Amino acid sequence: MPSSRLTADDWTAAALDAIGRGGLAAVAVEPLATGLGATKGSFYWHFANRDALIEAALLRWERDHTDAVISLVETQPDPLAKLRLLISTVIESTAGPHTDAIELAMLATAGHPHVAPVLARVTERRVAYTSGLFEALGLPPQEARHRGVTAVSAYLGLAQLAHAAPRTVPATSTDRQAYVDRLIGLLTTAG
Amino acid sequence: MPSSRLTADDWTAAALDAIGRGGLAAVAVEPLATGLGATKGSFYWHFANRDALIEAALLRWERDHTDAVISLVETQPDPLAKLRLLISTVIESTAGPHTDAIELAMLATAGHPHVAPVLARVTERRVAYTSGLFEALGLPPQEARHRGVTAVSAYLGLAQLAHAAPRTVPATSTDRQAYVDRLIGLLTTAG
DNA sequence: ACCTGAACACCGTTCAAGT
DNA sequence: ACCTGAACACCGTTCAAGT
Numbered sequence: 555m556p557s558s559r560l561t562a563d564d565w566t567a568a569a570l571d572a573i574g575r576g577g578l579a580a581v582a583v584e585p586l587a588t589g590l591g592a593t594k595g596s597f598y599w600h601f602a603n604r605d606a607l608i609e610a611a612l613l614r615w616e617r618d619h620t621d622a623v624i625s626l627v628e629t630q631p632d633p634l635a636k637l638r639l640l641i642s643t644v645i646e647s648t649a650g651p652h653t654d655a656i657e658l659a660m661l662a663t664a665g666h667p668h669v670a671p672v673l674a675r676v677t678e679r680r681v682a683y684t685s686g687l688f689e690a691l692g693l694p695p696q697e698a699r700h701r702g703v704t705a706v707s708a709y710l711g712l713a714q715l716a717h718a719a720p721r722t723v724p725a726t727s728t729d730r731q732a733y734v735d736r737l738i739g740l741l742t743t744a745g
Numbered sequence: 746m747p748s749s750r751l752t753a754d755d756w757t758a759a760a761l762d763a764i765g766r767g768g769l770a771a772v773a774v775e776p777l778a779t780g781l782g783a784t785k786g787s788f789y790w791h792f793a794n795r796d797a798l799i800e801a802a803l804l805r806w807e808r809d810h811t812d813a814v815i816s817l818v819e820t821q822p823d824p825l826a827k828l829r830l831l832i833s834t835v836i837e838s839t840a841g842p843h844t845d846a847i848e849l850a851m852l853a854t855a856g857h858p859h860v861a862p863v864l865a866r867v868t869e870r871r872v873a874y875t876s877g878l879f880e881a882l883g884l885p886p887q888e889a890r891h892r893g894v895t896a897v898s899a900y901l902g903l904a905q906l907a908h909a910a911p912r913t914v915p916a917t918s919t920d921r922q923a924y925v926d927r928l929i930g931l932l933t934t935a936g
Numbered sequence: 937a938c939c940t941g942a943a944c945a946c947c948g949t950t951c952a953a954g955t
Numbered sequence: 956a957c958c959t960g961a962a963c964a965c966c967g968t969t970c971a972a973g974t
Contacts, residue, residue, distance in 0.1 A: 697927070
């Protein structure tokens with residue numbers, strides 16, 4: 555039961571919720587207003603238009619969510635353990651049973667003009683971080699960079715596969731673990 | 746100057762054209778009708794609704810486009826040459842200068858209910874075909890399958906990167922070739 | 937400062953009427 | 956068989972008027 559007056563944050567929270575449930579297309583001002591017990595006119599006091607709401611919601615997601623995985627991974631002592639945890643975490647969250655609905659929605663709408671830059675920043679950080687792990691494993695910078703790109707590609711591509719062709723991706727937790735082990739084997743093989 | 750009477754194919758062609766230019770969102774009945782010099786009412790004679798048009802356009806793309814790459818690759822004599830041509834062709838077409846606009850639009854809207862199954866079929870064929878190449882290279886079936894999944898993931902993920910974070914992917918034709926070489930090196934390394 | 941309610945534009949969809 | 960034109964629904968957007 556929200557108070558009778560709404561804040562911009564109430565609208566972005568509702569928008570993020572909608573994105574998680576039905577993707578960007580589910581961010582519709584009229585249904586959102588109904589859900590919040592307000593009118594469309596109220597929305598336009600807080601935001602210039604639907605686009606501005608989407609942008610605000612995505613920026614909020616980026617701010618709250620970007621460092622989560624990296625902080626988790628940083629608890630590991632050595633680069634190989636970090637790489638192992640990074641890849642298995644990230645693959646579980648896309649191909650596993652409790653997927654990250656918002657991230658999947660973002661990937662599924664990567665072409666959207668507001669999604670693309672957010673995804674670009676998040677992805678560039680991930681490539682940089684992963685490349686750093688390969689450097690810490692002793693690979694020369696260029697080789698480390700290529701493997702970082704390949705590792706992130708493998709993750710993004712598997713997410714795509716899990717969504718578009720689920721039959722092709724490892725189905726059980728054990729299968730996924732075996733897949734991750736082989737992937738790490740390929741990625742850490744001597745140059 | 747089209748004849749005064751339109752066929753269903755005229756509409757699907759116009760729809761595919763729109764997808765290539767602006768993605769699924771660009772498939773709007775009213776502007777399409779205007780572009781074809783007809784009215785919306787004419788459209789609804791040929792199709793039940795906008796959804797049916799999108800589905801027809803995507804099926805047409807699948808039919809016309811699916812085997813193109815595989816046929817090209819099959820001209821190569823041995824599995825390694827096929828793999829090399831497959832990966833470089835497919836990476837050029839997403840990260841290179843003349844990208845396949847429709848395929849990129851499909852990947853950018855992979856979440857759409859009509860796009861997903863088309864992408865699923867195309868992708869499953871690609872995984873199966875690529876896994877077959879690894880088997881032909883002498884790898885045991887399960888290992889070959891994993892590498893096929895990884896190869897297709899690497900392609901799909903690089904397409905995503907090229908779109909979402911262009912700064913992270915190899916920019917010049919030479920760089921891309923070097924990247925492909927390393928990728929093939931990793932993928933064909935002994936198990 | 938924040939919200940309502942009515943209005944309008946745009947596009948998807950329907951359908952009776954035309955050729 | 957194929958198309959027009961008018962109508963309606965839905966949602967984005969604007970804005971004068973309320974508290």
